[in-house]
Amino acid sequence: MTFFEEFFSNHIFLTAACGWFVAQILKTLIHLIISKKFVAERLVGSGGMPSSHSATVCALVTATCYEYGAGSFEFAISLILAIIVMYDAMGVRRETGIQAQVLNDMMKIFEDMGRSEISPHDKLKEFVGHTPLQVLMGALLGIFCGVIIYTFVI
Template sequence: MSVFYNFPLNAALLSIVLAQLIKVPIYLITKQTWNLKLGFSTGGMPSSHSAAVCSLAAAIGIEEGLSSASFAIAVIVSAITMYDAAGIRRHAGIHASLINQLMSAFPGTKGTPPKKALKELLGHRPIEVVVGALFGILVSIVLNYVIY
């Protein structure tokens, strides 16, 4: 049962849940419409992936020190995850959008069209990644202060 006392794990998981939850009210404020599905999907403000990995790195840094090997590993994994979210996954979403537009513009094209439209909201804008990272770090600091 010691997994329940694992500060880095708990901080990262809490960051994911909180980041996903606050996507809905942020979307409501910025777009003046509800989108409850955003709480269970990828993309959006803030990046829950960035929040999770940065929260994990921060919690490891708090618990083991900034010179620990674990902290170094967590920072590198965080950098790769955030680069992927703002780079490769974002571009995959842009490609999906263009493919969806082509499939609707040319419905009689040869080949097997997708059964439904491809998911377009896959990655994040850089600001969503940065806010997610800062949010995750803040969650670790607050959780450490309040509970640990």
């Protein structure tokens, strides 16, 4: 078996990738419904509802549990990784997004005063982290994807 055949037959990887993919599609659709604008960046970007970070790692944890059991070291490692990723998404990354929003607002004030040292193209990215609800919804989506894949596909 070649590397690519092994890689793309890895059920744990495919389940995690599916969790990410479904979350990104939902995130794009939810943004479209709320803002009435299609933003292609939402298909791959971070931030927003649901958290694709949470969906990915929770799908990973669910698949690992199915493959190796809840008592395995693989499950323990994936669970700790998931906790760290979700904590970071709600903490440091969310604060970074809030700070970016404040700085962008300050730059707008400078621009209105006739001082535009930074172009609108250099605006800081505000969609970086997640609210606890976004993380929770991403986690539930990831678990759901894992259960569906292992129940009906594999």
